[in-house]
Amino acid sequence: MIVQIKEMNETLAKEILNWQYDPPYDFYNNDCTDENIIELLNDQFKAIVDEHNQIVGFFCVGESAKVPAGYKFGVYDADLIDIGLGMNPNLVGKGFGFEFCTSIIYFIKNQFGESPIRLTVATFNKRAIHLYEKLGFFYENRFNSGFTEFITMINKSAEEKE
Template identity: 75%
Template sequence: MIIQIKKMNESIAKEILHWHYDPPYDFYNNDCSDDNIKELMNENFKAIVDEYNNLVGFFCVGEAAKVPAGYKFGVYHAELIDMGLGMNPHLVGKGYGFEYCTFILDSIKKQFGNTPIRLTVATFNKRAIHLYEKLGFVYEDIFTSEFGEFMTMIKHQ
C-alpha cells in the first residue's frame, strides 16, 4: 500500500468521526459533533490516504495525543513528542499496522528529529500494544481515567 500525508479538512474529519469499530474496539467510536470536528481540524492532526485518495487513517502530535487524566498521575512530565493515531476500521487487523505506524514514525522523525516519542494506549488493546512493542516502544507508566485504564509507552529514536 502506498500512503501519504494529506492536510486534514472538514470532509475527512467527518469521515473519521463516522467510523465504527466492533467491540471491544468500539471504545474508539466518536460522535460527529461540532467540537469533535473542530478538534480534528487542529493543525496537529494529519490525514493519511492511499494512492487512490482513500482515507487510511490519521495521526496527531502534541497535546491532542494525550489523555487529559494522565496529567494528574504525572505521566506526561517528560518533554517528549506525543503521538496519537487511528486507522480506518475496514483496514484494522489486516496486517497493515506495522507499515502504517512505521510511516507515521518516519514522518514524525523528519519533523522532530531524534526526540523520543511517547504514545498513550488503552490497556485492553493488546493488539495495538503488541504492535507498538514490535516497533520498539517500551512500557513507561499506567493510569486510570473515567473511561478506562491507559498506559504510556516510549520509543527512543
Template identity: 55%
Template sequence: MKCIIRNMNADFARSILSWKYDRPYDFYNNSMDEEGVREFLSGSYRAIIDDKSRLFGFLCTGESAQVPAGNKYGVYRAPFVDIGLGMNPNFVGRGYGHDFMTFIIGYITQNYTDTPLRLSVATFNKRAIHLYEKMGFVMVDEFASDSAEFITMVKKDLPK
C-alpha cells in the same frame, strides 16, 4: 502500502468521526458533532491517504495525542513528542498495522528530529500494544481515566 500525509480538512474530520469499530474497539468510536470537527481542525491532526486515494487513517501530535487524565498522574512531564493515531476500521485487523506505524514513525521523526516518541494506549488494546512493542516502544507509566486504564509507551531509538 504507500501513504501520504494531507492536511486535515472538514471532510476528512467528518469521515473519521463517523468511523465505527467493532467491540471491544468501539471504545474508539466518536460522536459526530461540531466540537469533534473543531478538534480535528485544531492544527495537530493530519489525514493519511493510501495509494488508492482512500482515507486510511490519521495521526495527531502534542496535547491532542494525550489522554487528559494522564496529566493528574504526571505521565506527560518528560519532553517527548506525543503521538496519537487511528486507522480506518475498514483496514483494521488486515495486516496493515506494521506498515502504517512505520509510515507514521518516519513522518514524525522527519518533522521532530532527535526527540523521543511517546504514545498512550488503552490496556485492553493488546493488539496495538503488541505492535508498538515490535516497533521498539516500551511501557513507562500506567494510569486510569473514568472510562479505561492506559499505559504510556516510549520509543527512544529513533530511525536515522
C-alpha cells in the same frame, strides 16, 4: 498502501468521526459533532490516504495525543513528542499496522528529529500494544481515567538506547 500524508480538512474529519469499530474497539468510536470536527482541524492532526485517495488513518502530535486524565498522574511530565493515531476500521486486523505506524514514525522523525516519541494506549488494546512493542516502544507508565486503564509507551532514539 500508504501514499500520502495530507493536511486534515473538514471532509476528511467528518469521514473519520463517522468510523465505527467493532467491540471492544468501539471505545474509539466518536460522534461527528461540530466540537469534534473543530478538534480534528486544530493543525495537530494529519490524514493518511492510499493511492485511491481513500483514508487509511490519521495521526496527531502534541496535546491532542494526550489523555487528559494522565496529567494528574504525572505521565506527561517529561517533554517528549506525543503521538496519537487511528486506523480505518475496515483495515484494522489485516496486517497493515506495522507499515501504517512505521510511516507515521518516519514522518514524525523527519519533522522533529530523533526526540523520543510517547504514545498512550488503552490497556485492553493488546493488539496495538503488541504492534508498538514490535516497533520498539516500551512500557513507561500506567493510569486510570475513571473509564478505562491506559499505559504510556516510549520509543527512544538510537542514541538514548545506548
